[in-house]
Amino acid sequence: MNADPVILAVQASWAVTAVGVGLWMWGWLKAPTPIAKLRFYDTGVVLIFSAILVRVVTQDRDMSWFDWGMVVFGPIFIGAALWRLGRTSNLDKT
Secondary structure: OOOOHHHHHHHHHHHHHHHHHHHHHHHHHHOOOHHHHHHHHHHHHHHHHHHHHHHHHHOOOOOOHHHHHHHHHHHHHHHHHHHHHHHOOOOOOO
């Protein structure tokens, strides 16, 4: 039973997308503070856009306008969310 790495990557990306949507929903419904809500949103954004980029890279068809948009704007959203996560961390910066 040989597992194709591309199929495993796509399946894992769908699982990561579900986790990202779950974190986004948790932040929307259950986050106790605005900072916690923002951190759940940002973590969900990083996971969702990363998973979409994996699916774009592993597809076997020509890239559409949506795929090109994800390739261009996905890293921007990921970087912005990671930057905000770093700015809202509870670590002492002394």
